[in-house]
Amino acid sequence: MPVASGAIPADDPTRTLVHARPDDRNLQHVAIAGGTYTILVTGEQTAGRYCLIEMRVPPGGGPPPHGHDFEEMFTLLDGAVEVTFRGQRTTVRAGETINIPANAPHFFRNSFDQPARLLCMCTPAGQDEYFLRVGDTVDDPTAPPPALTDEEKAERQNRAAALAADYRTELLIP
Incomplete structure (x- = not known):
């Protein structure tokens, strides 16, 4: 893709270097979709351009089918997951990267x-x-998710569905 002609915008000195360290006590960890997700780089830190999340997904874990109007890229650091993209299943293993285009149904x-x-x-x-x-805040990335009653699980699912549109997401569950 050609570079647009003209000068690039001036440096924005209000933006700072972001250095994500896995042992940073200020990182936020959340139990969701059967796993624990750590927010490494927030949208606030990137002026909304992107966010970076480390996901620890135990056997059996993963989100329900969904779609959203933003790009999502996964790099597998350890283990493997099965990704279903537009109904086609593929296995993604450690060291591999996949990109999910905006609006495509997947999980x-x-x-x-x-x-x-x-x-x-x-x-x-x-x-x-x-x-x-x-999700539910947890203390660190290896903390187990809280034990939830059936009512609490239903409340989390209802909250996820109610907020999905606010975050440009559609849950594709019956």
Whole structure:
């Protein structure tokens, strides 16, 4: 793709370097979709351009079918997951990267007997905020998700569905 002619915009000195460290006590961790997600880089830190989330997904974990009007890219750091994209299933293993185009129906599931660890970049940002609003905060990335009653699980699902449109997401569950 050709570069547009003309000068690039001036540096914005109000923006700062973001250095995400996995042991940073200020990172937010949220239990959601059967796993624990750590917000490494927030949309606020990137002026809304993207967010970066580390996902720890245990066997059996993963989100329900959904779609959204933003790009989502996953890099598998450890383990493997099965990704269903427009009805076609593929296995993604450690070291591999996939990109989900905006608006495409998809989901992933850890169908294996080992935990998976992924980096998820969403552009533009917003998914970081959605996860924090619908999940349960936990102390660290290895903390187990809270034990929820059936009523609490239903409340989380209802909250996710109610907020989905605010975050440009559509849950594709019956």
